[in-house]
Amino acid sequence: MPQSASARPGNQTPETVTPRVALFVTCLVDLFRPSIGFAAIKLLEQAGCEVHVPDAQTCCGQPGYNSGDSANAAIIARQVVESFESYDYVVAPSGSCAGMISRHYPDLLSGDKDYAERARRLAAKTYELTQFLVDVRKLSALDVKLDRRVTYHDSCSSLREMGVKAQPRKLLAAVEGVAFSELPDGDSCCGFGGTFCVKYPDISDRMVEEKTGNIAKTGADLLLAGDLGCLLNMAGKLKRQGSKIESRHVAEVLAGMLDEPAIGEERREGER
Amino acid sequence: MQATSDRFVDNVRKALDNDILQQALGNVRVNFIEKRSQAVAGLPEFEDLREAGRILRDRVLADLDTHLLAFEAKVQAQGGHVHWCADAESARQTVLKICREAGARRVTKGKTMIGEEIGINDFLEANDIEPIETDLGEYIIQLRHEPPSHLIAPAVHVTQQQVEETFRRVHRDLDPKRDLREPSSLLAEARAKLRQRFLTADVGITGANFLVAETGSSVIVTNEGNGDLTQTLPRVHIALASIDKVVPTLDDLTLLLRLLARSATGQEMSVYTTLSTGPRRGDDHDGPGAYHVVILDNGRSKMVGTEKQDLLRCIRCGACLNHCPIYHAVGGHAYGWVYAGPIGAALTPALIGLEHAADLPNASTLCGRCEAVCPMKIPLPNILRHWREEEFQRGLTPPTVRRGLGLWAFVARHPRFYRLVAGLGARLLSGMAGSRGRLRSLPLAGGWTAVRDLPAPSGRTFHALYRQRRSGGGGKAGGGAA
Numbered sequence: 068m069p070q071s072a073s074a075r076p077g078n079q080t081p082e083t084v085t086p087r088v089a090l091f092v093t094c095l096v097d098l099f100r101p102s103i104g105f106a107a108i109k110l111l112e113q114a115g116c117e118v119h120v121p122d123a124q125t126c127c128g129q130p131g132y133n134s135g136d137s138a139n140a141a142i143i144a145r146q147v148v149e150s151f152e153s154y155d156y157v158v159a160p161s162g163s164c165a166g167m168i169s170r171h172y173p174d175l176l177s178g179d180k181d182y183a184e185r186a187r188r189l190a191a192k193t194y195e196l197t198q199f200l201v202d203v204r205k206l207s208a209l210d211v212k213l214d215r216r217v218t219y220h221d222s223c224s225s226l227r228e229m230g231v232k233a234q235p236r237k238l239l240a241a242v243e244g245v246a247f248s249e250l251p252d253g254d255s256c257c258g259f260g261g262t263f264c265v266k267y268p269d270i271s272d273r274m275v276e277e278k279t280g281n282i283a284k285t286g287a288d289l290l291l292a293g294d295l296g297c298l299l300n301m302a303g304k305l306k307r308q309g310s311k312i313e314s315r316h317v318a319e320v321l322a323g324m325l326d327e328p329a330i331g332e333e334r335r336e337g338e339r
Numbered sequence: 340m341q342a343t344s345d346r347f348v349d350n351v352r353k354a355l356d357n358d359i360l361q362q363a364l365g366n367v368r369v370n371f372i373e374k375r376s377q378a379v380a381g382l383p384e385f386e387d388l389r390e391a392g393r394i395l396r397d398r399v400l401a402d403l404d405t406h407l408l409a410f411e412a413k414v415q416a417q418g419g420h421v422h423w424c425a426d427a428e429s430a431r432q433t434v435l436k437i438c439r440e441a442g443a444r445r446v447t448k449g450k451t452m453i454g455e456e457i458g459i460n461d462f463l464e465a466n467d468i469e470p471i472e473t474d475l476g477e478y479i480i481q482l483r484h485e486p487p488s489h490l491i492a493p494a495v496h497v498t499q500q501q502v503e504e505t506f507r508r509v510h511r512d513l514d515p516k517r518d519l520r521e522p523s524s525l526l527a528e529a530r531a532k533l534r535q536r537f538l539t540a541d542v543g544i545t546g547a548n549f550l551v552a553e554t555g556s557s558v559i560v561t562n563e564g565n566g567d568l569t570q571t572l573p574r575v576h577i578a579l580a581s582i583d584k585v586v587p588t589l590d591d592l593t594l595l596l597r598l599l600a601r602s603a604t605g606q607e608m609s610v611y612t613t614l615s616t617g618p619r620r621g622d623d624h625d626g627p628g629a630y631h632v633v634i635l636d637n638g639r640s641k642m643v644g645t646e647k648q649d650l651l652r653c654i655r656c657g658a659c660l661n662h663c664p665i666y667h668a669v670g671g672h673a674y675g676w677v678y679a680g681p682i683g684a685a686l687t688p689a690l691i692g693l694e695h696a697a698d699l700p701n702a703s704t705l706c707g708r709c710e711a712v713c714p715m716k717i718p719l720p721n722i723l724r725h726w727r728e729e730e731f732q733r734g735l736t737p738p739t740v741r742r743g744l745g746l747w748a749f750v751a752r753h754p755r756f757y758r759l760v761a762g763l764g765a766r767l768l769s770g771m772a773g774s775r776g777r778l779r780s781l782p783l784a785g786g787w788t789a790v791r792d793l794p795a796p797s798g799r800t801f802h803a804l805y806r807q808r809r810s811g812g813g814g815k816a817g818g819g820a821a
Contacts, residue, residue: 100797139752272791
């Protein structure tokens with residue numbers, strides 16, 4: 068069966084083809100936590116994909132798009148379309164960046180006759196990591212173990228733009244030893260919001276305080292999420308509060324790649 | 340009403356530091372969300388109704404003038420009057436003229452957001468006409484000289500203890516030793532006070548949740564029955580509405596009513612849903628001698644045909660406020676004008692000018708919970724984004740933000756330069772953090788580190804490590820061996 072750019076979930080059976088998947092690393096993962104990118108690659112390969120990392124990628128354009136600079140956001144969106152459209156799928160370890168490509172690029176480029184249709188096609192084959200693993204690749208078995216009580220924060224983009232909720236939970240249930248506690252008031256934003264958190268630190272602070280309070284209520288000692296932006300915010304607040312709760316991207320746990328200290332935790336000598 | 344939306348950041352600080360307000364806001368988060376969610380769960384076709392409601396409202400907006408003129412003709416045919424008012428001043432003068440012609444000294448009022456929008460209470464008082472709010476929440480805040488802080492729960496920012504203090508301060512003629520500890524005793528006291536007023540009012544002013552073109556009726560929904568007394572007892576009834584309130588038929592009305600109360604309070608229906616159709620007829624037992632509908636534009640017609648048009652679908656249920664983390668944190672008054680929460684942040688710039696409300700569209704994480712619960716499916720985050728775009732184009736974006744965005748855009752548009760900058764940034768931040776793994780303060784990132792630590796990068800970027808591993812290990816991605 069030939070691979071085509073118009074591949075859709077359900078059209079392929081995972082056993083018979085090896086899809087070419089382009090990893091959209093995201094700028095936050097690139098800069099702050101490369102281990103998430105490598106964990107994503109490992110999981111995608113485990114799920115039978117051929118993983119590529121297009122060289123020309125930078126950022127998805129969201130900071131500009133959400134701050135009113137649509138012209139620059141559109142230039143960046145066109146760059147992403149060009150670099151990623153030749154692959155069968157685009158996968159990002161972030162509901163926020165995946166949401167930007169799959170929900171907002173078609174709007175952003177709708178008036179551009181050369182790119183409108185291409186943006187729509189790209190949007191249709193772009194997925195958040197756990198969504199792709201579960202819904203498209205039907206990944207269910209994982210050979211990893213973790214004896215921790217964990218809770219999971221659904222990022223707003225994952226939850227409401229990408230419809231991701233069950234997928235990370237399904238995968239975590241396949242990790243041996245993990246005890247899972249749901250986060251109370253889980254539909255609420257953590258207060259990150261991209262540039263929001265530095266433009267309105269007072270409001271953001273109140274929101275993340277509310278969130279860390281709920282995290283503490285779960286009794287979990289490890290907070291997981293699928294978006295590094297939210298994680299930097301929540302981990303940064305937990306550490307400022309002196310909390311012992313650790314924070315990690317869910318991909319690190321699913322891939323069994325826990326060598327890197329948790330987000331914002333101290334490093335042992337020689338690790339840097 | 341004098342807007343303070345341009346002082347949003349100060350308003351926010353005050354709200355966050357106000358412990359009593361914070362205590363009152365705790366109730367919003369718990370009560371409204373749970374009740375709505377139960378009501379929605381109890382109606383399997385709720386999602387279908389939302390879609391039908393959206394379609395209905397869009398259809399009306401596409402032919403707004405036709406429906407409004409049909410409404411006017413029907414009202415006139417029944418002996419009522421319709422007054423078209425382009426702006427707040429015109430609406431105030433119209434109301435005053437009607438009151439003067441009726442020789443009115445005292446006016447009772449049902450809940451009306453348009454009344455707030457045009458500042459009718461202060462204006463009537465300045466013209467020696469006494470306005471008396473009859474909705475319990477509105478009555479409380481009138482006594483406290485405050486504007487409402489919520490679309491359907493105007494006094495949600497007031498605690499029970501504050502209500503007691505206010506009643507003791509104002510109701511001086513009552514026994515100072517009376518027991519007001521129970522909410523029911525506060526209610527009974529307000530009811531007794533208001534009952535006298537209902538009977539002596541010359542004019543009753545209400546809002547209108549909807550205007551029905553088919554019958555020429557104005558519709559109000561309340562839970563206290565105060566609206567009914569306001570519009571039936573005085574000699575003259577004035578309904579204040581805006582142009583977006585019209586629906587073609589009674590069938591259309593029922594569709595929106597099924598969505599309204601469930602989204603607002605979690606009730607299937609409000610306790611009272613009352614249609615007022617013209618003045619009292621010969622064989623009517625009660626009703627006003629004159630019936631006026633004041634229909635306000637105030638900038639709304641300019642929204643038709645723009646990306647802001649969807650805001651005119653709003654039925655003022657307040658669900659977006661109830662589910663908004665920003666509203667939960669700061670309450671309604673911080674928004675600085677009549678409308679708060681996501682609908683306020685999106686609507687206020689259209690009505691008072693973007694330059695007077697520039698913070699409002701920005702003070703949102705675009706989390707999308709408002710859109711998810713909106714019975715009219717208004718794409719609130721997208722509309723806030725449109726305002727941000729307009730600010731950027733009109734030069735209203737603060738210079739520091741603009742410069743930051745310009746820098747970001749330049750870097751993001753040049754992948755090789757991006758790699759260089761990201762590589763330097765990762766090393767620099769990692770070096771500054773040392774073995775601690777996080778930064779407690781960082782120049783130019785004070786907004787972040789004022790309230791939380793910044794977890795530090797590990798030292799090298801993903802792309803640098805990836806290239807290194809590939810050139811060392813060969814093959815495809817090769818990350819699995821990492």
